[in-house]
Amino acid sequence: MTALGNPKPVRIGVLVVPPIQLLDLSPVDLFDMLTKEYLQACNLPAPLIALGVPISITHISFAGANSIAACTANVGLRINAGLSDASVKPGELDILLVPGTDPNTVPREEELDFVRKHVEAGVTLMTICTGIFVAAYAGVLDGKKATGSRALVSMILKKKFPRVEWSEKRWVQDGKMWTSGGITNGQDMVAAYIHQRWPGPVANTVCAMADVGNRSAEYDNGSVKENAWWVWQIFRAWTMGFRKTK
Template identity: 55%
Template sequence: MPPIHIGVLVVPPIQLLDIAPVDLFAMMTQSYFEACKLPPSLVNLSIPTSDLTMTYIAHSGTNSTANTTASLGLAINAGLDDPSVAPGKLDILVIPGPPPGMQMDAPVLQFVRRHVEHGVDLLTICSGVFVAAQAGVLDGKCATGTRGVAHLLAKAHPQVKWEDKRYCNDDRIWTSGGITNGMDMVATYMRHRWPGAATETVLEMAEVVVRPQEYGTGKAGMNAWWAFHIFKAWIGGLTGGRLGAHGRKA
């Protein structure tokens, strides 16, 4: 495999589950295969550890810390204008999700646009699709996003061909729905980019079972589920069914 540079664009606060799929890339390295005591025939198919670079990028710049919703600080090692992550220097750009509907800073959107113009593979996870949509790189393309805020996406970005799927691919742009759909999407992307034993070994070790692109239930079923549980919560509030500090009804 040729050397590969993966950039992770962090627009805080992000959720750790959103960023978790990037670890599948890290598991493709020779050092990981060797640590798992895999046979040489498989180790030889992995990416030489020195050939895989993962850079965490944020508007806050080098040596800053990005907040996560789980109160864990994420170390940032490049700013938007760092020469090491200039357009053309990244092979893959991953965007985990910030809060849905958050308005992105202009430099962040420009960063995304310039990389897409230079042919990067763009992967958005959950609400990371808001960043790509605001950058305008999804216009005229098929894309998906988390189901819970699909109405916000459709209203704000009608020029995008929104699809109700777990993950979607249009040329070099890959988008995923809810948080764990990012794992399905990255696994599918890896099978597309690196088909063969190395990818299948990683997915087997991580116990990633890729779910179908199509959801098992339609939007009507999803809306009915939400309506039922909202009603149930309302009834619980009337009857004092609120959970206490220890998870028991107060």
């Protein structure tokens, strides 16, 4: 439904479990590109601007409002709300997006409970790359189809979270659960969601401007070829290191 038929903003919460990957955070910007304000700033024709979608984005973390969350590339992200703030309590968000964190991080119980309660309240959950660990630790993916960073699916995720139905894809949708593979796969996932929820000119325009959404959910190469590529890169790195020590 367009903004003309539904003036209530789509409320998006971004759960930040620092440190996070800056590129994993970028897909949320596709949602902001749907707004009238963004379309107007791009000097697009009035009929397209009229189809803009009201979006509200809130960055959430355990540390609370006005704290700074560490990101890669020496960037700090200003947080808008804490886990217990009324503005982001269960039922107040339409979408909860979890960008990639350090895969070695075990989230706090407060963060995991935040995810569980929002899923129980019917939120659409989206994870990007290693953000999958937050959802998996919370247990909300048990019995669901999901994906994560391709290298980690076979090496870690299948072993650590055996109750999840893992697959190697750029993104996977299982009901209101949307999970994506590594980094820019999150952009593919959000583009697919945008096309599904707001089919038509505004979705097509935004994805064309961002040049995303052209890749399918399936990877171009199979697992055997992918694994062979990684083995080859490790072997090359080993031989280069060996030569330097001589």
